[in-house]
Amino acid sequence: MKRVYNFSAGPAMIPEPVLQQAADEMLDWHGHGMNVMEMSHRSKEFMAIAAEAEADLRELMAIPLNYKVLFLQGGATGQFAGIPMNLTKPGDKADYAITGAWSKKAAKEAEKYLQVNVSIKTDAHTGVPGIADWDLSADAKYVHITPNETIHGVAYNDFLPPTGDIPLVGDVSSMILSQPIDVSKYGVLYAGAQKNIGPAGITVVIVRDDLLDNQRPDTPMVWDWPGKAEAGSMLNTPPTYSWYFAGLVFKWLKNQGGVETIYEINKAKAKKLYSVIDSSDFYANPVEPSFRSLMNIPFTVAKPELETKFNQEAAKAGLKNLEGHRAVGGMRASLYNAMPMEGVEALIKFMKEFESANI
Numbered sequence: 001m002k003r004v005y006n007f008s009a010g011p012a013m014i015p016e017p018v019l020q021q022a023a024d025e026m027l028d029w030h031g032h033g034m035n036v037m038e039m040s041h042r043s044k045e046f047m048a049i050a051a052e053a054e055a056d057l058r059e060l061m062a063i064p065l066n067y068k069v070l071f072l073q074g075g076a077t078g079q080f081a082g083i084p085m086n087l088t089k090p091g092d093k094a095d096y097a098i099t100g101a102w103s104k105k106a107a108k109e110a111e112k113y114l115q116v117n118v119s120i121k122t123d124a125h126t127g128v129p130g131i132a133d134w135d136l137s138a139d140a141k142y143v144h145i146t147p148n149e150t151i152h153g154v155a156y157n158d159f160l161p162p163t164g165d166i167p168l169v170g171d172v173s174s175m176i177l178s179q180p181i182d183v184s185k186y187g188v189l190y191a192g193a194q195k196n197i198g199p200a201g202i203t204v205v206i207v208r209d210d211l212l213d214n215q216r217p218d219t220p221m222v223w224d225w226p227g228k229a230e231a232g233s234m235l236n237t238p239p240t241y242s243w244y245f246a247g248l249v250f251k252w253l254k255n256q257g258g259v260e261t262i263y264e265i266n267k268a269k270a271k272k273l274y275s276v277i278d279s280s281d282f283y284a285n286p287v288e289p290s291f292r293s294l295m296n297i298p299f300t301v302a303k304p305e306l307e308t309k310f311n312q313e314a315a316k317a318g319l320k321n322l323e324g325h326r327a328v329g330g331m332r333a334s335l336y337n338a339m340p341m342e343g344v345e346a347l348i349k350f351m352k353e354f355e356s357a358n359i
């Protein structure tokens with residue numbers, strides 16, 4: 001068996017000990033003679049698995065007690081609609097900051113339900129403008145941001161728009177658990193699982209209690225946050241296996257030392273790769289240094305005709321899925337929590353050799 005370094009933006013690498021544990025538990029979970037995916041979601045065994053995963057996530061993210069944690073389906077894309085349905089009435093207004101492809105999609109979906117005010121819009125998506133350039137509306141029901149733009153590799157880093165009493169809603173799909181997030185600064189956080197949480201299929205929504213009970217009467221049951229919260233996210237059958245798997249990843253992260261520790265490792269990994277890109281005339285990253293993502297690092301080669309060759313030779317060297325998103329081209333290395341430093345070092349070695357051979 002040979003495992004590769006998988007730089008995919010998602011679904012992405014899962015820590016190997018977690019895959020191994022899931023394999024060990026495949027036929028017989030803890031002496032129960034069945035796999036978790038064969039268990040009723042109402043069984044006491046699964047209820048315990050679900051509760052432990054939530055408790056571990058709360059601990060890892062230091063989620064305050066006045067926030068509910070929901071485990072839903074439909075991905076982050078589902079919440080592009082779920083957010084306006086749960087926080088606004090028809091005719092209401094919300095502010096959307098468009099800093100890349102994902103926030104643009106979120107705003108487009110929201111337009112079906114409410115009046116979208118574009119509070120900021122970047123064209124090249126290479127940074128986040130200072131607050132003086134933002135047009136925040138006094139009557140917005142919420143302000144939506146995407147703190148890490150997965151496709152463009154743009155991150156808010158230390159910047160958050162001051163929204164006062166207007167709740168901030170953050171799509172943290174590609175940065176959840178990679179660095180500390182002050183949950184109390186947000187009204188709602190949401191994330192698809194397939195980057196730092198586990199396999200696709202489960203969506204985490206973290207919502208402050210006072211924002212529940214604003215849902216529209218025609219909100220589908222599966223999107224209705226208060227209903228889901230009331231039922232412990234088990235109003236209908238949840239994605240039980242993904243939930244269990246997320247729980248294994250949370251335990252792994254706790255064993256690594258938690259979010260603070262992984263953040264230091266993530267910073268070190270990203271710094272190494274950016275410094276190789278910046279110190280060469282052959283590779284380039286267009287994002288302003290203070291808004292560079294730790295998780296998704298896009299880069300180009302000086303001669304675009306070499307991109308296919310780069311990707312093919314990298315794949316042969318066991319460095320997979322380095323193609324940039326089809327919307328932007330180039331290359332992109334996603335360095336989620338499960339990507340070890342050795343993977344980044346192997347990529348850097350390959351990049352240097354490729355540069356020497358093709359300059």
Ligand SMILES: Cc1ncc(COP(=O)(O)O)c(C=O)c1O
Pocket residue numbers: 009010074075076077078102146148149150151171172173174192193
């Ligand atoms: C920032 C961000 N938001 C939303 C999505 C869409 O997530 P999903 O496929 O879970 O709907 C992605 C997927 O990559 C993403 O990176």
